[in-house]
Amino acid sequence: MIDINEAKCTGCALCSYVCPHGVIAVENGKARLANVERCIECGACQLNCDQGAIFVTKGTGCLVSIIKEDILKIKEKGCG
Numbered sequence: 001m002i003d004i005n006e007a008k009c010t011g012c013a014l015c016s017y018v019c020p021h022g023v024i025a026v027e028n029g030k031a032r033l034a035n036v037e038r039c040i041e042c043g044a045c046q047l048n049c050d051q052g053a054i055f056v057t058k059g060t061g062c063l064v065s066i067i068k069e070d071i072l073k074i075k076e077k078g079c080g
């Protein structure tokens with residue numbers, strides 16, 4: 001899960017630049033989640049926000065779905 005505290009956001013857009021999946025857009029001087037389903041929870045946005053306006057919680061994004069898919073594929077093949 002990713003959350004942006006709009007009150008803390010200064011609209012610097014650094015989070016948008018560092019996001020590898022185009023999740024964050026800056027409009028009217030504030031960051032917003034434009035494609036939240038594409039978030040892989042890498043944490044780059046949170047690490048680069050010097051205002052502490054972004055919070056990323058592990059465990060609910062598409063990366064988890066990808067990992068689960070991989071595990072299911074392994075099970076389908078009869079491995080492990």
Ligand code: SF4
Nearest residue numbers: 009010012013015049
């Ligand atoms: S890096 Fe932080 S302050 Fe800058 S636009 Fe993103 S959320 Fe706002």
Ligand code: SF4
Nearest residue numbers: 019039040042043045
């Ligand atoms: S956690 Fe990573 S993928 Fe998700 S919005 Fe932040 S920089 Fe983008």
